Amino acid sequence: MINLLFLPLVIPLATAVACLLAWKNQGLQRIISLIGSFLLLIAAAVLLVTVQQDGVLSVQGGGWAAPFGITLVADLFSALMVCVAAGMGLVVAIYSLADTEAEYERLGYHPLMQVLMLGVCGSFLTGDIFNLYVWFETMLIASFVLLAMGGKRAQMEGAIKYVVLNLIASALFLAAVGILYGVAGTLNMADLARMLRESESSGPIPVIAILFFIAFGIKAAVFPLFFWLPASYHTAPMAVTTIFSALLTKVGVYALIRIFTLVFFAELAAWQPYVLAIAGLTMVIGVLGAVAQDEMRRLLSFHIVSQIGYLIMGLGLLTPLALGGAIYFMVHVIAAKSALFLATGMVLRLTGTTELKKLGGLYRHQPLLAGLFLVAALALAGIPPLSGFWAKLALIWSGLESGNHYLVVAVALLVSLLTLFSMTKIWAAAFWKGAVVNGATDTPLPLSRRVYWQMAVPTALLTATTVLIGLWPEPLYALCMDAARQLLVPDAYIFAVLGVQP
Amino acid sequence: MSSIILSTTIRLLLPLLLLFSVFLLLRGHNEPGGGFVGGLVAAAAISLYALAEGVAAAHRILIVNPRQLIASGLLVALSSGVIPLMTGRPFQSGLWLPYSLPVLGHVGTPLLFDLGVYLLVAGMALLIVLSLMEEE
Amino acid sequence: MESVFAVVVGILYATGLYLMVRRSIVKTIFGLALLGNGANLLIFTVGRLTAGRPPYVPIGALEPLPPVADPLPQALILTAIVIGFGVQAFALVLIKRVYQTVGSDDVDEMTTTDRIADDGGSR
Amino acid sequence: MLLAVLCGFVAALFAPLGFRRFPLWAGRLAPLLPLGLFLFFLSHIGPVSRGEPVVVTTPWIPSLGIDFALYLDGLGMLFALLVTGIGFLIFLYTPAYLGGDRRQGTLFAWLFAFMAAMLGTTLAGNLITLFVFWELTGLCSYLLIGFDHEAENSRSAALQALLVTGGGGLALLAGFLLLGGVVGSMELPVLLASGDLVRNHPLYLPILLLLLGGAFTKSAQFPFHFWLPNAMAAPTPISAYLHSATMVKLGIYLLARFSPVLAGTELWLALVAGAGGLTMLLGGILAVLEHDLKRILAWSTVSALGILTLLFGIGTPAAITAAILLLLTHALYKSSLFLVAGALDHGAGSRDTRQLGGLAKQMPWLAAAAILAALAMAGLPPLFGFITKESIYAALLVSPWEPLLLTGLMLAANALMVTVAVITGLGPFLGKGAPSLAPPHPLPLTLWLAPLLPAGLGLLLGLIPGFVAPLLLDPAIAVVQAAPASIVLSLWHGINSELLLSVATLILGLLIVLSRRRLLTLLPASWQEGGFTQDGGYVLLLRALLRGARLQTIVVQNGRLRYYLMATIGVAMGSMGLTFMESGGLPGSLAWPSGYLHEWLAAGIIVAGALTVTVTDSRLGAVVALGTVGYGVSLVYILYGAPDLAMTQFCIETLAIVLFVLVLYRLPLFTLLSTPVVRLRDACMAAAIGGLMTLLMLYVLAQPLVPHVSDFFLANSQPLAHGRNVVNVILVDFRALDTLGEIVVLAVAALGVFGLMQSRRPDGEGK
Known part of the structure; x- marks a missing residue:
C-alpha cells in the first residue's frame, strides 16, 4: 500500500477536476465535493492508522529514489495533520451546503476548496523543500481566489493586504530555497538534515534559516508579521473563513515545526529565547x-x-512535552476555533449581523446554538476538562519544568485569562443580553429546517470533538507525544526517506 | 482592429502556429520546447485571432471553452500520474511503450503529462486573455 | 560573473520592495513583478553560472558532455516563473478590481477592514 | 466513590429535560440525590474517622502521567458532608422559591454540576484532578451569578467573579505545577508527606504566593474581597449555597489542605494571618453599614472567611480546632440566614432591613429558624456557635504571635457579628415593619423548613457537642495539623477569660446595634445608602485594559498596507543583518569579476530596466521597462546554458506585457503620494535589504560547491527516463509532482481572473 501516501493528493485533485468538468451543474458539484471530502477523510484515517502501526512511511514520486525524486513522507505529525485537515474539509463541505451563495458556486467555489485541500495535504506530506513551496503556492492561490471572489469592497481591501504580504512571504521562501540549494546541493529535507548535521561550520546557514523563519512566520501569522490576517479573514464567507482559520496558519506552523526540528535544529536551539x-x-x-x-x-x-x-x-520550549502539547494544541484549536466560526456563521444567518451591539437574546431564542458556542468558547479559553486545558497544561508545565522560562509561562497564563474575558464578551453581549430594541434579533430571519441542520450538525461535530478529546484525551495525547518524540529525534524520518541511518 | 491585412495574415498563420505549438510539445522531451512553451504559443495564436476577428470568433474556432481546456488538461495530467498507480507503481512513475511510434517516437506517461500541461497552459492563457478582452 | 549578478539581484529586490511600499497600489504590482524576477535570477545565480553548454544529452550519447549547466535550478526556476506568472496575473486583475471597487489607488484609504467596530465586514 | 462524585454531572445533563417534562416530580426528586450522597459519605465515616482514607485512582492521561484520583480523608469528609447536606436543603428549597420559573431546569442543571464539581474539588486525590474541579466550580458560579442574564448588573457581577477567581485559578495552576515539580509527584498523599522538602526549597516563596493567590481570590480575602457581595445578583438559594456555605470555602479548604505542606513559616503566618485579620475587620464593618439583607450577609461572610483565614494562618492546634469548628458552624447558620432572607423576599417582598419588621406572627417557623441562626451567629449558649466562639478566643489567647492584638481585633469582629445577627435574624421579625410593605403571603412548607433544619442542627450540636467531635471534627483536625487530634467540647468551661470575652463581645455588639442609627448619620451622605462595592481597583483595571487594548490595536493594526510591509521587511532586514554579524560576515576577499561584454550588457539591461520602472512616472514607460527587465533576464538564461528557461521567460514576459497593457489603461495615472522624506526613507530601507540579499548571495557563492543531486539527473535522463532534454525530463518525470502543483496554480489563477471579472460589478460602494 505504498500509494496510500498519494491518495491525500490524488483525491482532492481528482475531485477538483470532476467539479471543473461539471462546471455548469452546481448540484452535481456539491455531491462530488461531498464524496471527495469523505473519501479524503477515509484515506487520511487509514494513513494515520498505518503510520501508527508501521512507523514513518515514505514513497518516492515517480519511483525515483530519494534524494533525486520528490519524496512524500508521513510521520505521525504529518499523518495527524492530514487527518485533521481532511476532517475539517468534510465538516466545512457539509456546512457549505447551507452557507454558500449561488454566486460563489457559479464561480468555482467547490473546485477551489478542493485545490485548497490539495495544497494543505501536499504541504503536510511532502519531504522536499521546493515541493513544499509549490504546495504553499497552490494553497495560497486558491485562498486568494476564495477570499476575493465576492468582489465586495471589504473583501477587496482585505484581499489586497492578504495577497501582497503573502507574496512577500513567498518571495522570501523561494529565495531561501534557492540559496539553500546553492549551499547544500539538495532539496530533499531528510538529505538536508543529514548534511547539515554532518557539516561542522554553519557558514551562511543561520541567515538562510532566518529567511525560512520569516517566510513561515508570515504564513503562520506570528508577531510582528501577522497584519494580513486580522485585515482579511473576517471579510470572507463564513465557511471560507473557517477553513482558512483552521488550516492556513497551521500549515505555516507545521512548516516551522517541521523544518526547524528537522533541518535547522541547531539554529532553533540557539534562538530559543527569541x-x-x-x-x-x-x-x-x-x-x-x-x-x-x-x-x-x-x-x-x-x-x-x-x-x-x-x-x-511549544516550538520554542523544545521539550517533548511542549512539542507534544503544541501538536495537541493544534488539533484542539482547529476544532474549537472552527466551531466558534461556524457558530458565528449561524448567528450571522439568523440575525443578519455579527456586531455585538446589535445582537442579543440569542440564549433565549437559540438555546442549542448558545450551548454549542459556550462549550467551544470555554474550550478555547482553556476551561478544564475541555480540550484547551490539556493543551495549555502541557505547555505551561513544560515551561515551568525547564526552570528558566517563567516569563513566557506567566504571559501564557495571563493571556488565557484574557481569552476567557474576550469570550465572555461575546457570550454576554450576543447570547445573555436581552434582545436589542431595533436591533437584529427582534425578528430572527427564518431558516429552513434543512439549512439549519446543515449548519448546526457540523458545528456540533466540532464542539463534540473538543469535549471528547477533553474528557478522554489519552488516545490523542499518546499520539501527539509520540509525534513529538519523532520530531525531536528524526532518525526514523531520515531512515524512512533515505534508507540509511543518519 | 479589423484590418484586412491582419485578418488575412492571422488566418494563414493560425494553423501554422498551432502546428508549431504541437511540434514544440512533442520535441520537448529531447530538444528545447515542452508543454509550457507549446501551450503558450497555441494560446498566443488564438489570442491573435481574437485580436483580429473578435473574442466571439475566437470562442467559435476554439469549439471548447477555455475552462474545459483547463479541466481536460488537469484530467490528462492527473491520469498520467494515476495510470502507474493502477499497476502498483508510485504515482507519476514513467511507463513507456516498448516500441517507438511513427512521428511521436518513444511514448510514455511523461509525454501524456506534458500533453496535459500543454492543454492546461493554453486554456489558462486563453481564459485570462479572453476574459480581459471581453471587458473592452 | 556571479558576483555581478548578485548585485543585480540585490538591485531587483531593492527596487521591487521600494515600489511595493508606495502608496499607489498600481506600483505594488510592478514591485511584485521585479521581486519575482529577482528571486528567479537569485536561484539561477546561486546554482552557479556555467557559460555555454545547456543540459542536453547529444543524440546517441548517454550523458551530456561536461561541463554543462546545472539542470535542477533551471527546472526550479521554470516552475517558479510559471507560478509567479499565474499569481501575478491574478494580482494584476485583483488590483484592477480593488481600484474599481474602492475608487482609489491609495492604499492608505483602504483601512476600513482593520478598524474596530465598523460594519464594513458584515453582509 | 467515583460514581458518587460524577453522578451530579449526569444529573445535570438530564435536569433540563426532566424539569420541562415533569416539573413537579423533578423538583421533588432532585433533593434525593444530595441526600443519597450525604448518606453515602456518612456510611464511610467509620474507616475515615479511624484515619484510613478511601482512595480511588484511575489512569486518565498516562502519556502525561496524569491520573484521576479521589481521596476521602477527615477533611474531605467534613466538606463532602457539608456540600451534600447543605445541597439537600438548597435543592429542597429552590423549586418553591422559583415557583415554576421555566428556567428551573437550567438552574438545576448548573446546581447539580456545581455540587459534583465541589465534591470533586474537596475529594480530589491529586493536584490536576483538584484543579479541574476547582475551575468547574468557578464556571458554575459564573453561570449561576449570571442566571438573571438579561440584567446588566448580573452579567457584570458574573464576569467579575469569573475574572477574579479565574485569575486566581491560573495562579493556582502554576503553583500546583511548581509544587508537583518540587515534590516530584502530583499525588496528594505524597505531597502531604513532603512538607519539609517544600518549605526548604528555593521555590517555596513562588509556590506559596501562587497558591495563596488561588485561595484568596476564591475565598474573597483582601484585596480580592470585592467580588463576593456583587455575586449576590444570583438567586438567593445560589447565594446561600455557593457564595456562603460551600464554594467560597474552597480557598479555606486549600489553606487547610496544604497546611501540612506549606504552613509553619514566618511568611505563611504574616501573609495568611495578615490577610485574614484585615478581611475579617473590613467585612464586619461594611456589613453593618449595609441595608440590603443579602449584602449584609455577604459582607459578614467575607468577615467569617477572614476569621477562618486568620485561624489557619496562625496554625496552632488550638487555632486549627477553632477553624474547623467555625467552618461547620458558619455553614449551618449562614445558609439558614440566607434562606430566611430569600423566604422574606419571597413572602414579604423586600430585603431592606429598614422596611422589614414584626413578621414573627405571620411567619412563626421562619422566625424560629432565623432567631436560632442569629443566636448561633452571635455565639450565644446553648448553641454550637457559642462553643465555636469560645474556642476561637481560646486559640487567640495562646497565639504565638501578638495574642493581645489579635484577641482585641477578634473582639471587634465578633461584636460586629453580633450586630449583624441582630439586624438580619431578629430585626425583620421583631418590632414594627414599614407600613408601605404589602401584607406577606403564607410560605410553602419547604421555604421555612429548609432554613429551620440547619438552625436546629446548630442547637442540637450545641447541646450534645461530644457526639460529633470524634467522628467528624477530630479526623479533619488531624489531617490539617498532620497529627492525631482528640478535642473535648462542652458548653460550660467555668468562668474564664474566654467567657468574659464572650460577654464583652455581646455587650459591645448590642451597643453597636443601639447606636448604629446614630453612627450611620455621622457618615457622609453617599455612604448611607449602603451598596459598598470596593471594586474601584478592578473597574479601573478593566477600563485600562479595554482602553489599552483598543489603543494598541489602533496603532498596530492601523490598516495601512505599506506600514505592514515595512514592518515585515524591517523584521526580515534586522534579523538577517544581526545574524550576519553574528556569523562573522563575509569570508575571503572579492576579486573584480572578469566577464565578457555581453554578460555585462545583460546585467546592465536588467539594472537599467529596474531603475526605470522605479523612477518613471509614465505607466506605459514602466510596462516597457518591466518588459526590458524580463527580456534581460531571459538573455541571461541564454548566456548561461538555459534555452528552455529563456524561451519560457520570453513567452511569459510577452504575455505579461499584454496583460499589463490590457489592465493598466483602466487604472489611474501614477500619482506621487509620498513626500521626498518618506521616499528617501523607503529607498534607504530598500537599498539595505537589497544589499543584504547581495551579501548573502556572495557569502553562499564563496562556499565550495557541494556535489549535488544534479549529477544523477544528467547521468540518468537518457538511459532511464528516455529524454535528452534534462530540464524537461526533470519537469515531467523526475520532479513531476512540482509540475503538477504548478499547473494547478495556473488553473486556479485563471479561474480567479475569470471569477474576478465575472463577479458582481462594484455596487457603488466606492467613492
Whole structure:
C-alpha cells in the first residue's frame, strides 16, 4: 500500500477536476465535493492508522529514489495533520451546503476548496523543500481566489493586504530555497538534515534559516508579521473563513515545526529565547486585539493570532512535552476555533449581523446554538476538562519544568485569562443580553429546517470533538507525544526517506 | 482592429502556429520546447485571432471553452500520474511503450503529462486573455 | 560573473520592495513583478553560472558532455516563473478590481477592514 | 466513590429535560440525590474517622502521567458532608422559591454540576484532578451569578467573579505545577508527606504566593474581597449555597489542605494571618453599614472567611480546632440566614432591613429558624456557635504571635457579628415593619423548613457537642495539623477569660446595634445608602485594559498596507543583518569579476530596466521597462546554458506585457503620494535589504560547491527516463509532482481572473 501516501493528493485533485468538468451543474458539484471530502477523510484515517502501526512511511514520486525524486513522507505529525485537515474539509463541505451563495458556486467555489485541500495535504506530506513551496503556492492561490471572489469592497481591501504580504512571504521562501540549494546541493529535507548535521561550520546557514523563519512566520501569522490576517479573514464567507482559520496558519506552523526540528535544529536551539519572546508577544498582541473588538468575526480572527503564539511557545520550549502539547494544541484549536466560526456563521444567518451591539437574546431564542458556542468558547479559553486545558497544561508545565522560562509561562497564563474575558464578551453581549430594541434579533430571519441542520450538525461535530478529546484525551495525547518524540529525534524520518541511518 | 491585412495574415498563420505549438510539445522531451512553451504559443495564436476577428470568433474556432481546456488538461495530467498507480507503481512513475511510434517516437506517461500541461497552459492563457478582452 | 549578478539581484529586490511600499497600489504590482524576477535570477545565480553548454544529452550519447549547466535550478526556476506568472496575473486583475471597487489607488484609504467596530465586514 | 462524585454531572445533563417534562416530580426528586450522597459519605465515616482514607485512582492521561484520583480523608469528609447536606436543603428549597420559573431546569442543571464539581474539588486525590474541579466550580458560579442574564448588573457581577477567581485559578495552576515539580509527584498523599522538602526549597516563596493567590481570590480575602457581595445578583438559594456555605470555602479548604505542606513559616503566618485579620475587620464593618439583607450577609461572610483565614494562618492546634469548628458552624447558620432572607423576599417582598419588621406572627417557623441562626451567629449558649466562639478566643489567647492584638481585633469582629445577627435574624421579625410593605403571603412548607433544619442542627450540636467531635471534627483536625487530634467540647468551661470575652463581645455588639442609627448619620451622605462595592481597583483595571487594548490595536493594526510591509521587511532586514554579524560576515576577499561584454550588457539591461520602472512616472514607460527587465533576464538564461528557461521567460514576459497593457489603461495615472522624506526613507530601507540579499548571495557563492543531486539527473535522463532534454525530463518525470502543483496554480489563477471579472460589478460602494 505504498500509494496510500498519494491518495491525500490524488483525491482532492481528482475531485477538483470532476467539479471543473461539471462546471455548469452546481448540484452535481456539491455531491462530488461531498464524496471527495469523505473519501479524503477515509484515506487520511487509514494513513494515520498505518503510520501508527508501521512507523514513518515514505514513497518516492515517480519511483525515483530519494534524494533525486520528490519524496512524500508521513510521520505521525504529518499523518495527524492530514487527518485533521481532511476532517475539517468534510465538516466545512457539509456546512457549505447551507452557507454558500449561488454566486460563489457559479464561480468555482467547490473546485477551489478542493485545490485548497490539495495544497494543505501536499504541504503536510511532502519531504522536499521546493515541493513544499509549490504546495504553499497552490494553497495560497486558491485562498486568494476564495477570499476575493465576492468582489465586495471589504473583501477587496482585505484581499489586497492578504495577497501582497503573502507574496512577500513567498518571495522570501523561494529565495531561501534557492540559496539553500546553492549551499547544500539538495532539496530533499531528510538529505538536508543529514548534511547539515554532518557539516561542522554553519557558514551562511543561520541567515538562510532566518529567511525560512520569516517566510513561515508570515504564513503562520506570528508577531510582528501577522497584519494580513486580522485585515482579511473576517471579510470572507463564513465557511471560507473557517477553513482558512483552521488550516492556513497551521500549515505555516507545521512548516516551522517541521523544518526547524528537522533541518535547522541547531539554529532553533540557539534562538530559543527569541522564539519564546515572539511567542509571548504574539499571544499578548493577538488577545489584546481580540479584546478591543466589538464584532464577532474580527474578535475571533485576532484570536487566531493569539493562539498561534501558544504553538510557537511549544516550538520554542523544545521539550517533548511542549512539542507534544503544541501538536495537541493544534488539533484542539482547529476544532474549537472552527466551531466558534461556524457558530458565528449561524448567528450571522439568523440575525443578519455579527456586531455585538446589535445582537442579543440569542440564549433565549437559540438555546442549542448558545450551548454549542459556550462549550467551544470555554474550550478555547482553556476551561478544564475541555480540550484547551490539556493543551495549555502541557505547555505551561513544560515551561515551568525547564526552570528558566517563567516569563513566557506567566504571559501564557495571563493571556488565557484574557481569552476567557474576550469570550465572555461575546457570550454576554450576543447570547445573555436581552434582545436589542431595533436591533437584529427582534425578528430572527427564518431558516429552513434543512439549512439549519446543515449548519448546526457540523458545528456540533466540532464542539463534540473538543469535549471528547477533553474528557478522554489519552488516545490523542499518546499520539501527539509520540509525534513529538519523532520530531525531536528524526532518525526514523531520515531512515524512512533515505534508507540509511543518519 | 479589423484590418484586412491582419485578418488575412492571422488566418494563414493560425494553423501554422498551432502546428508549431504541437511540434514544440512533442520535441520537448529531447530538444528545447515542452508543454509550457507549446501551450503558450497555441494560446498566443488564438489570442491573435481574437485580436483580429473578435473574442466571439475566437470562442467559435476554439469549439471548447477555455475552462474545459483547463479541466481536460488537469484530467490528462492527473491520469498520467494515476495510470502507474493502477499497476502498483508510485504515482507519476514513467511507463513507456516498448516500441517507438511513427512521428511521436518513444511514448510514455511523461509525454501524456506534458500533453496535459500543454492543454492546461493554453486554456489558462486563453481564459485570462479572453476574459480581459471581453471587458473592452 | 556571479558576483555581478548578485548585485543585480540585490538591485531587483531593492527596487521591487521600494515600489511595493508606495502608496499607489498600481506600483505594488510592478514591485511584485521585479521581486519575482529577482528571486528567479537569485536561484539561477546561486546554482552557479556555467557559460555555454545547456543540459542536453547529444543524440546517441548517454550523458551530456561536461561541463554543462546545472539542470535542477533551471527546472526550479521554470516552475517558479510559471507560478509567479499565474499569481501575478491574478494580482494584476485583483488590483484592477480593488481600484474599481474602492475608487482609489491609495492604499492608505483602504483601512476600513482593520478598524474596530465598523460594519464594513458584515453582509 | 467515583460514581458518587460524577453522578451530579449526569444529573445535570438530564435536569433540563426532566424539569420541562415533569416539573413537579423533578423538583421533588432532585433533593434525593444530595441526600443519597450525604448518606453515602456518612456510611464511610467509620474507616475515615479511624484515619484510613478511601482512595480511588484511575489512569486518565498516562502519556502525561496524569491520573484521576479521589481521596476521602477527615477533611474531605467534613466538606463532602457539608456540600451534600447543605445541597439537600438548597435543592429542597429552590423549586418553591422559583415557583415554576421555566428556567428551573437550567438552574438545576448548573446546581447539580456545581455540587459534583465541589465534591470533586474537596475529594480530589491529586493536584490536576483538584484543579479541574476547582475551575468547574468557578464556571458554575459564573453561570449561576449570571442566571438573571438579561440584567446588566448580573452579567457584570458574573464576569467579575469569573475574572477574579479565574485569575486566581491560573495562579493556582502554576503553583500546583511548581509544587508537583518540587515534590516530584502530583499525588496528594505524597505531597502531604513532603512538607519539609517544600518549605526548604528555593521555590517555596513562588509556590506559596501562587497558591495563596488561588485561595484568596476564591475565598474573597483582601484585596480580592470585592467580588463576593456583587455575586449576590444570583438567586438567593445560589447565594446561600455557593457564595456562603460551600464554594467560597474552597480557598479555606486549600489553606487547610496544604497546611501540612506549606504552613509553619514566618511568611505563611504574616501573609495568611495578615490577610485574614484585615478581611475579617473590613467585612464586619461594611456589613453593618449595609441595608440590603443579602449584602449584609455577604459582607459578614467575607468577615467569617477572614476569621477562618486568620485561624489557619496562625496554625496552632488550638487555632486549627477553632477553624474547623467555625467552618461547620458558619455553614449551618449562614445558609439558614440566607434562606430566611430569600423566604422574606419571597413572602414579604423586600430585603431592606429598614422596611422589614414584626413578621414573627405571620411567619412563626421562619422566625424560629432565623432567631436560632442569629443566636448561633452571635455565639450565644446553648448553641454550637457559642462553643465555636469560645474556642476561637481560646486559640487567640495562646497565639504565638501578638495574642493581645489579635484577641482585641477578634473582639471587634465578633461584636460586629453580633450586630449583624441582630439586624438580619431578629430585626425583620421583631418590632414594627414599614407600613408601605404589602401584607406577606403564607410560605410553602419547604421555604421555612429548609432554613429551620440547619438552625436546629446548630442547637442540637450545641447541646450534645461530644457526639460529633470524634467522628467528624477530630479526623479533619488531624489531617490539617498532620497529627492525631482528640478535642473535648462542652458548653460550660467555668468562668474564664474566654467567657468574659464572650460577654464583652455581646455587650459591645448590642451597643453597636443601639447606636448604629446614630453612627450611620455621622457618615457622609453617599455612604448611607449602603451598596459598598470596593471594586474601584478592578473597574479601573478593566477600563485600562479595554482602553489599552483598543489603543494598541489602533496603532498596530492601523490598516495601512505599506506600514505592514515595512514592518515585515524591517523584521526580515534586522534579523538577517544581526545574524550576519553574528556569523562573522563575509569570508575571503572579492576579486573584480572578469566577464565578457555581453554578460555585462545583460546585467546592465536588467539594472537599467529596474531603475526605470522605479523612477518613471509614465505607466506605459514602466510596462516597457518591466518588459526590458524580463527580456534581460531571459538573455541571461541564454548566456548561461538555459534555452528552455529563456524561451519560457520570453513567452511569459510577452504575455505579461499584454496583460499589463490590457489592465493598466483602466487604472489611474501614477500619482506621487509620498513626500521626498518618506521616499528617501523607503529607498534607504530598500537599498539595505537589497544589499543584504547581495551579501548573502556572495557569502553562499564563496562556499565550495557541494556535489549535488544534479549529477544523477544528467547521468540518468537518457538511459532511464528516455529524454535528452534534462530540464524537461526533470519537469515531467523526475520532479513531476512540482509540475503538477504548478499547473494547478495556473488553473486556479485563471479561474480567479475569470471569477474576478465575472463577479458582481462594484455596487457603488466606492467613492
